[in-house]
Amino acid sequence: MPMSETDTTVHQARPSEERTATGDGLDVLDWDACLESPPPRPAGKIKVRLNFLGRGKPIPLADPECPEPAPPREGR
Amino acid sequence: MTPRYPWYADAEGDEIEQGDLFEGCPVYLPTADASEHGIVDFEWEERDLIVLSQTCDLVKGREKLTEVLLCSVWNRSELTTGHLSAPKGLEDARRGNLPGFHVLAECDLVGLAREVRVVDFRRVYSLPLAFLRKRALLDARRLRLLPPYREHLSQAFARFFMRVGLPVDIPPFK
Numbered sequence: 722m723p724m725s726e727t728d729t730t731v732h733q734a735r736p737s738e739e740r741t742a743t744g745d746g747l748d749v750l751d752w753d754a755c756l757e758s759p760p761p762r763p764a765g766k767i768k769v770r771l772n773f774l775g776r777g778k779p780i781p782l783a784d785p786e787c788p789e790p791a792p793p794r795e796g797r
Numbered sequence: 798m799t800p801r802y803p804w805y806a807d808a809e810g811d812e813i814e815q816g817d818l819f820e821g822c823p824v825y826l827p828t829a830d831a832s833e834h835g836i837v838d839f840e841w842e843e844r845d846l847i848v849l850s851q852t853c854d855l856v857k858g859r860e861k862l863t864e865v866l867l868c869s870v871w872n873r874s875e876l877t878t879g880h881l882s883a884p885k886g887l888e889d890a891r892r893g894n895l896p897g898f899h900v901l902a903e904c905d906l907v908g909l910a911r912e913v914r915v916v917d918f919r920r921v922y923s924l925p926l927a928f929l930r931k932r933a934l935l936d937a938r939r940l941r942l943l944p945p946y947r948e949h950l951s952q953a954f955a956r957f958f959m960r961v962g963l964p965v966d967i968p969p970f971k
Contacts, residue, residue: 752960754895755919760875764842767825771834780861 804902807909808941811930814852815951816942818870819932820845824922845870846924847901847916847942849954855926865929868954869920870901873913881915890915896960899953901942909940916950918957 808817823841831837846867854861873887880886881898890898899916933939942950 749894751889751895752897752962754880754889754897756871756876756879756881756917758878759869759917759920760871760877762843764840766828767839767841768836769839770836771831773834780863 802945803943804946805904805906805909805940806943807906807938808933809938811933812857813848813855813865813926813929813933814941814947815848815850815855816947817848817933818845818940818942819848819867819929819936820939822846822867822924822932824924844920844922845872845914846922847950848929849921849951851951860926863926864923865926867922867924869917869922870914871917872911873915876915887913887915893953896953896957899950901950902946904940906940909938911940916954918954 808814821843822845824844824846826840826842828838828840831839847870848855849866849868850862855865876882880895881890886895887900889895891900897918899918901914901916903913904911
């Protein structure tokens with residue numbers, strides 16, 4: 722049961738069986754788990770013509786001590 | 798689920814925030830032989846994507862970036878093979894024991910009902926902000942993950958991305 726108006730189930734202590742196991746040399750975190758083959762979704766191949774427009778430029782950085790903001794840049 | 802802390806809201810218009818979901822969005826992947834000039838092959842794949850770039854970098858008129866960072870999101874029903882196809886795997890992910898994944902609650906908003914979904918931190922894309930703004934206008938309504946679940950997601954991504962594997966670890970204590 723919530724203890725206060727702002728309390729939620731998240732704040733409440735969970736039963737011990739829901740807590741993450743620790744100790745006994747268990748590797749609890751599996752950092753290597755991955756989806757080797759993603760679920761199938763619509764996919765295809767397109768031919769595109771690449772037009773080289775030169776090297777990209779960094780977004781202008783505003784001087785934090787100068788109130789004038791840098792102009793917005795939305796390149797594409 | 799506590800109604801006072803809803804997971805989602807529906808978003809409209811081309812204001813984009815961290816946690817916005819774009820469903821059926823194409824991502825474009827240059828093939829290995831794509832060069833700088835000429836006609837080349839690109840593969841495209843449809844993805845459900847969630848925005849990971851910070852909201853403050855996406856404010857209209859004050860954009861701090863031109864490309865938006867996004868992650869793949871899979872429906873639970875799509876995960877038919879592997880560890881995540883079983884309740885045990887999803888439970889591991891829910892507890893945070895699979896740092897490459899993050900579980901999103903189901904959504905019961907009228908017209909936007911969605912099942913439990915899993916964010917895949919290993920499938921990361923960037924798309925131009927202008928492209929996403931137009932895409933947002935095409936979608937009449939889309940889902941937006943709300944705080945604190947949004948921050949929970951971005952923290953989980955940060956934890957996964959900043960992982961460090963030690964070449965020589967301290968031997969286990971017996």
